[in-house]
Amino acid sequence: MLLNFSLFKPFKYLLMYYLALNIALRSIFIFHPITTSSFTFLEICRIYSIGALNDFFIFICGYAFFGLYYLFLSNGKYARPWGPLIFGILLAFLIYISFFNTIFNDYGGSVPEIVQAFLAIKVVCFGLCLFFPSRRTAIRKAIYFSSLFLFSLLLVQNAISEYFFWNEFGLRFNFIAVDYLVYTNTVIGNILESYPVVPLFTTIGVLTLLLTIFIYKKTHKNLEQLMDFSSKVVAVFLYAILFTAALFTLPKLSQLENAPNVFTNEIQANGTYKFYQAFNQSELDYFQFFPVLPQQKMVALLRKDYPAYNGNSLLRSIHSDSTALKKNVVLLTIESLSADFMAYYGNEKQLTPFLDSLALQSLFFTNTYATGNRTVRGLEAVTLSIPPSPGESVVKRKDNKNKFSTATVFQKQGYQTKYLYGGDAYFDNMEEFFSNNHFDIVDKSDFKDDEITFKNIWGVCDEDMYTKAIQVMNSEYRSGVPFFNHIMTVSNHRPYTYPAGKIDIDPSSKSRDGGVKYTDYALRQFFKQARKQAWFDQTVFVIVSDHCASSAGKTELPLDKYRIPAMIYAPNFIAPQQYNTLMSQIDLMPTLLGLLRFNYTSKFYGQDVLQPSYSPRAFIATYQDMGYIKDNTLTILSPTKKVRQYSFQSQKPQEVKAALIQISNINQLQVDLATAYYQSLAQQLQSKQYQELP
Structure with a gap:
C-alpha cells in the first residue's frame, strides 16, 4: 500500500517545536549580557542557517527513541500466544532486576531504580492492553500522551539547561557539562540552591503540558489507524536514510565552527552535539591536533629556560x-x-x-x-x-x-x-x-x-x-x-x-x-x-x-x-x-x-621568578585552545593545527583589561616557543616522564 504520510504528524510537529525552541535559544544567546560581541548581518545569517541544519540532524538522531515507541504500536503483539508470552517475559525480567544483582547495579546511583521503574510501567501498561482489549485504544492514547509529554519535556529541559550553562560560562556544553552529568547530585543541589526552582519548574511543566496538548490534538487520531507492516518497513527505510545522513553531516557542520568570533561559533552550534563531542574527547592527542616541532628544535628552544633539558624531562x-x-x-x-x-x-x-x-x-x-x-x-x-x-x-x-x-x-x-x-x-x-x-x-x-x-x-x-x-x-x-x-x-x-x-x-x-x-x-x-x-x-x-x-x-x-x-x-x-x-x-x-x-x-x-635567569611568560588555556603570553603577544594553538596571534599594549600593573589586536604577520618565534612548551609537556605525560623521583 501507499505510505500514509499523515502518520508522520508526530515527527512533523515535534520537529517544528524543536526548531522553534532553538531559534528562541539562539536569539537569547545573541542578546545575553555575557555575549560581549556584536554580529554582522552575514554572521546572523550564518548563526541561524547553520544552526538550523545542526538542529535538524540532531533531532533526526534523538527522534529515534520516540520513533521506536511509535513503530512498535500494534494490535498483533497482544494476540495469543504472543501476548501472554511477552507479558510473562517482561514480568520475569522485572522480578529479576528487582531482587537480584544485575549489571545495572554495577553503575550504582539511581540507575537500578530508574530501570525498575521503567520496566514496572511497561509491565503495567502491557498488561492493561492485554487483559482489557476493549479499552486498548484509550489506554494507548494515555500512554501516547505521556510519551509525548516526556519527549517534549526533554526538549524543553535541554533548552533551559543550555541557557543556564550559557549564563554561567558563555559557552555551549563542553567538558564542564560532562563533569556535571557525572556529579549529578552536587549539580542538582547547586541548581536547587541557586535558582527559584519552584516557579522555574512550574513554568517548564506548564509550557510542556500546553505544547503536548497541542501536538496530541493534532496527532492522536493516528492511534486509531496504526501503520501496517509494509508501511513500517518503508518508514524505517526512509528514516534510516535520514539517520545515516545525520551521522555523516553533523561532523562536517562542526568543522564550520571556524569564524573569528568565538560567539558566532558557539551560538551556531548545537549544544547536544557539543556535549557528545566533549564526552568523546576528554583527552585531545596533542600530536594529532596541534602544531609539532622537530625534536631537536623543541629541545634547543626550551634549553634557553632549562639548560639541562635533554628532550626527556x-x-x-x-x-x-x-x-x-x-x-x-x-x-x-x-x-x-x-x-x-x-x-x-x-x-x-x-x-x-x-x-x-x-x-x-x-x-x-x-x-x-x-x-x-x-x-x-x-x-x-x-x-x-x-x-x-x-x-x-x-x-x-x-x-x-x-x-x-x-x-x-x-x-x-x-x-x-x-x-x-x-x-x-x-x-x-x-x-x-x-x-x-x-x-x-x-x-x-x-x-x-x-x-x-x-x-x-x-x-x-x-x-x-x-x-x-x-x-x-x-x-x-x-x-x-x-x-x-x-x-x-x-x-x-x-x-x-x-x-x-x-x-x-x-x-x-x-x-x-x-x-x-x-x-x-x-x-x-x-x-x-x-x-x-x-x-x-x-x-x-x-x-x-x-x-x-x-x-x-x-x-x-x-x-x-x-x-x-x-x-x-x-x-x-x-x-x-x-x-x-x-x-x-x-x-x-x-x-x-x-x-x-x-x-x-x-x-x-x-x-x-625572583631569580635573574627567569624569562617572563605565562600560559592560559581552555580545554582546546592553548595560549602562550610573552612580550605583549598572545599566541593561541588550537586543534587542526590552527595558530592565531594577538598583540596588546603594555599596561600598568593594576590594569586588568587589555585590548587584543589580531596579528596578520605572525611572529614565528613566539609560535615555536608556545609549541615547544606544549609539545614537550604532551610528550612527557605520554611517556610518563613526569612521574615522581625514586
Missing part, C-alpha cells in the same frame, strides 16, 4: 647558598577570585578589604595569570607546576598518580602534607589525585556535626573549613614535624550562600558580590585565629585564586578573564613588595621553594 638540580628554612607552609587556593574583585585592580565596591590590606603586607605578584578556567586547572598548576594540556586537567585523567608534585618536594624535606577541602573530595576526582600524590585528605566527611555551622551543596562554609584547618595544624604542630597544608575554599561559588549576619550583603540575594565579600570576611577570621596559634610565626601563607569568576569573551582567551591575585605572606620573614613582572600560576610554588632556600631535584615547568 626537565630534571635539574635547584641549589641554594643558604641553609633551608623549614617553615610551615599553608597554601590557600581561593575559589573563583578574579583579580578585578580587588581594589588594587580598580574595583570600587570594597568587596575584599582584608585581602587588599594583606596584599600590602605581602610579596604581591600583581601580574599573575591562571592557567585555566576550572578549579582542577588551578589545582594542577599549583600542585604539579605544569602548563595546561589539551582536554582534561591531569587531575581528572586516569594517569594522574605518582606525579612529581609539591608534595614530592616537601616530603623529601621532612614535611607532612595534607589537602583540606570543605566539600566532598570525590568531586572533580580530587580524592584520587591528591591521595595518590602523597597528600592526606581532610574533607567534609571528616567534620563532626557540631563543627558545621553552615553548608550548601558545595560543602561547609569557609569559616568552618578554616576552623577545622586550625585544629589540624595545632595537632600537626604538636607532632614537631613541619607541615605543608593546601586548603581549597568553596564559598565563592554559585549559589553564593553563606551564614547570615557576617557581611552587609544579604545571603538570600545569592549574588556573586556577596560570595566574594564573604570569602574575604572568612579569610580575615582565619588569620585572626591563626595569629593566636603557636605555629603562626613559623608559617608562610601563600594565597592565590584557582581561576577567574568567568572566562567568556569575544576572543578565545580574553586576558582579563585569566588575571588572578597571588601573594606570599610571612611577617618577619618576607618583606612586603610588589612584583609586577609577568608570571604564571605554575611559578608560584617554585618561587616559594626558592624563598625557603630548598635544595632539591626538580621537574617543574614553573620557575623561581
Whole structure:
C-alpha cells in the first residue's frame, strides 16, 4: 500500500517545536549580557542557517527513541500466544532486576531504580492492553500522551539547561557539562540552591503540558489507524536514510565552527552535539591536533629556560647558598577570585578589604595569570607546576598518580602534607589525585556535626573549613614535624550562600558580590585565629585564586578573564613588595621553594621568578585552545593545527583589561616557543616522564 504520510504528524510537529525552541535559544544567546560581541548581518545569517541544519540532524538522531515507541504500536503483539508470552517475559525480567544483582547495579546511583521503574510501567501498561482489549485504544492514547509529554519535556529541559550553562560560562556544553552529568547530585543541589526552582519548574511543566496538548490534538487520531507492516518497513527505510545522513553531516557542520568570533561559533552550534563531542574527547592527542616541532628544535628552544633539558624531562638540580628554612607552609587556593574583585585592580565596591590590606603586607605578584578556567586547572598548576594540556586537567585523567608534585618536594624535606577541602573530595576526582600524590585528605566527611555551622551543596562554609584547618595544624604542630597544608575554599561559588549576619550583603540575594565579600570576611577570621596559634610565626601563607569568576569573551582567551591575585605572606620573614613582572600560576610554588632556600631535584615547568635567569611568560588555556603570553603577544594553538596571534599594549600593573589586536604577520618565534612548551609537556605525560623521583 501507499505510505500514509499523515502518520508522520508526530515527527512533523515535534520537529517544528524543536526548531522553534532553538531559534528562541539562539536569539537569547545573541542578546545575553555575557555575549560581549556584536554580529554582522552575514554572521546572523550564518548563526541561524547553520544552526538550523545542526538542529535538524540532531533531532533526526534523538527522534529515534520516540520513533521506536511509535513503530512498535500494534494490535498483533497482544494476540495469543504472543501476548501472554511477552507479558510473562517482561514480568520475569522485572522480578529479576528487582531482587537480584544485575549489571545495572554495577553503575550504582539511581540507575537500578530508574530501570525498575521503567520496566514496572511497561509491565503495567502491557498488561492493561492485554487483559482489557476493549479499552486498548484509550489506554494507548494515555500512554501516547505521556510519551509525548516526556519527549517534549526533554526538549524543553535541554533548552533551559543550555541557557543556564550559557549564563554561567558563555559557552555551549563542553567538558564542564560532562563533569556535571557525572556529579549529578552536587549539580542538582547547586541548581536547587541557586535558582527559584519552584516557579522555574512550574513554568517548564506548564509550557510542556500546553505544547503536548497541542501536538496530541493534532496527532492522536493516528492511534486509531496504526501503520501496517509494509508501511513500517518503508518508514524505517526512509528514516534510516535520514539517520545515516545525520551521522555523516553533523561532523562536517562542526568543522564550520571556524569564524573569528568565538560567539558566532558557539551560538551556531548545537549544544547536544557539543556535549557528545566533549564526552568523546576528554583527552585531545596533542600530536594529532596541534602544531609539532622537530625534536631537536623543541629541545634547543626550551634549553634557553632549562639548560639541562635533554628532550626527556626537565630534571635539574635547584641549589641554594643558604641553609633551608623549614617553615610551615599553608597554601590557600581561593575559589573563583578574579583579580578585578580587588581594589588594587580598580574595583570600587570594597568587596575584599582584608585581602587588599594583606596584599600590602605581602610579596604581591600583581601580574599573575591562571592557567585555566576550572578549579582542577588551578589545582594542577599549583600542585604539579605544569602548563595546561589539551582536554582534561591531569587531575581528572586516569594517569594522574605518582606525579612529581609539591608534595614530592616537601616530603623529601621532612614535611607532612595534607589537602583540606570543605566539600566532598570525590568531586572533580580530587580524592584520587591528591591521595595518590602523597597528600592526606581532610574533607567534609571528616567534620563532626557540631563543627558545621553552615553548608550548601558545595560543602561547609569557609569559616568552618578554616576552623577545622586550625585544629589540624595545632595537632600537626604538636607532632614537631613541619607541615605543608593546601586548603581549597568553596564559598565563592554559585549559589553564593553563606551564614547570615557576617557581611552587609544579604545571603538570600545569592549574588556573586556577596560570595566574594564573604570569602574575604572568612579569610580575615582565619588569620585572626591563626595569629593566636603557636605555629603562626613559623608559617608562610601563600594565597592565590584557582581561576577567574568567568572566562567568556569575544576572543578565545580574553586576558582579563585569566588575571588572578597571588601573594606570599610571612611577617618577619618576607618583606612586603610588589612584583609586577609577568608570571604564571605554575611559578608560584617554585618561587616559594626558592624563598625557603630548598635544595632539591626538580621537574617543574614553573620557575623561581625572583631569580635573574627567569624569562617572563605565562600560559592560559581552555580545554582546546592553548595560549602562550610573552612580550605583549598572545599566541593561541588550537586543534587542526590552527595558530592565531594577538598583540596588546603594555599596561600598568593594576590594569586588568587589555585590548587584543589580531596579528596578520605572525611572529614565528613566539609560535615555536608556545609549541615547544606544549609539545614537550604532551610528550612527557605520554611517556610518563613526569612521574615522581625514586
